[in-house]
Amino acid sequence: MGFYDFVYGIAAGIFMACLVLVVQTSRKSVIRSEFTGLVAESTVRRHPIQRRFLREVGHQTYVMKLNGYLFFGSIVNLENKVRDLVDAEAFGRRAIRYLVLDFSYITGIDFSAAEAFQRMNRILYSKGVQMILASVVLSSEIGKGLQMVGLFKDPDENDDVPTPKIFEDLNKALEFCENELLTAFNRRSSLLAHQKKAQPQSMAVPRPSTPPVTFPSETAFSSPRREYLFQAATTALTEGDALVPSKWQNFSQPLQLILQTFRDLTNKNEDFWHRAVPYFELREYAAGKLLYSRGDEPNGFYLLEEGILRAEYELDQGSYHESIVAGTTCGELPFFSETNRTSTVSAEKDCRTWLLTPEKWRKMQEECPEVARELLKIGMKLSAERMNAVTSYVLITAS
Structure with a gap:
């Protein structure tokens, strides 16, 4: 009888130790640090006008550096943070366009945490936000874990949610975000140049009245972001044009x-x-x-x-x-x-x-x-x- 009580006691002790470990680990955030594109910039040397534009719209890129092992206990905090970012009130104050998750310090990931990235990707897509994974290699253990849940599977007719972009390092991810934002700038630049050629040189260039530039990830929720890109591109080009005599x-x-x-x-x-x-x-x-x-x-x-x-x-x-x-x-x-x-x-x-x-x-x-x-x-x-x-x-x- 004493033998069985001893075995049950050991089993109960192991169970309690595991429970305590899960609780303690889940209380520790896996988010190591957070930045916006105003601070986190790529190392690309850009034209002064382009830098001016990116400084204006840098807050539309949000970077989270993750840390530790991702499992069902620790992923909850990250998922809640993502939900808070696209919460109606918070999104109205600081609407983002790209969420970059950096895996540089991630040591591993389990199946339940990998599935959570599927849910987060859907949540972000519903708000017109593109998920970007940095420091992820598909052939690595983490990359294989994310592939197992179908995170990188091409969308089909029953599921039009696009797959996240993946990059081998944070610098390439930031460069991608900047290049995507500069798409609006380049289109606005072409439009202004066309309008300037179409009118007499003595006339001032009016503020363009065409609709804002549309990005593939845009939805009805993100029109304020498109309008802000429109205004920032026009401002940067107008100021730059004033500095560049014809x-x-x-x-x-x-x-x-x-x-x-x-x-x-x-x-x-x-x-x-x-x-x-x-x-x-x-x-x-x-x-x-x-x-x-x-x-x-x-x-x-x-x-x-x-x-x-x-x-x-x-x-x-x-x-x-x-x-x-x-x-x-x-x-x-x-x-x-x-x-x-x-x-x-x-x-x-x-x-x-x-x-x-x-x-x-x-x-x-x-x-x-x-x-x-x-x-x-x-x-x-x-x-x-x-x-x-x-x-x-x-x-x-x-x-």
Whole structure:
């Protein structure tokens, strides 16, 4: 009799220990940290007008970094948080368009937690919010667990809820969100350009009265977000247009590129920067071409007119990359500080650049010292801007 009582006691003890573990674990939130797109930005170097637009609409991207093991006890807090985000009252105050869930610190997931992501995806879709999963690889244990519940199954006629987007890291997920938001900006830019050409040059460009841009994930619930994108794009383009006189369009390269790239960094006019033109030389690179490697001596300061460059960094916190798009610069810090390259840069697409070589830089300092000093100040401002962006990204990924 005592033997059976002893076995029952052990079984009861194990059951109570498991129960206590589940209760304690469920009380601890799996949400490690939260950010909006105003703080969590990708490492893509973008045109100043595009950055201005993204700063205005960054709150429509919401990032949650998850932590720990996801199971039926811990997933409840996350699901409740998602429901709170799209709650009618909260959604009216801060409507979001993209919810990015970062799995960098997730150690595992069980079947019930994976099914919860199905429910959350449906809830988000009903509000026109797109679920995005970052740091997820389909071949990993977590990816396989999510596939088992059909989270990535193509929608059919009986279920039109789209599957979440997945990316291998947070940077790519943020870049996707920014590119999607910039779709509205680009369409608005095309419309404004068309309207401007269709009327006399002496007339002011009126505020467009066409309907807001529609995104695939939009529903009837999200018209305020579409309207906000419409207004933000128009404002950014109008302010940018005021900073870009129409006469600049008649200038030959690289003067036009210099004026547009440096306009937020200097108050010097076209007559001043015209003196810098002879020191820049055209360089074109085919996709895949290596411009320079980490540790190399600086071979010049680049202004990117067309194409995309890819810069890869190796830091103590890990490796990351950034895309450098047209209308931006590359290689300013090592060039002006005369230090070795800190990254490896190659052409992701066919590129057309204007290069200031060390020889031409020394010649500019001798022949046009005022232009050289102004360019040096701009180089330092650009370096400070990039260092802030890199530091912010590193802190976010480590938080």
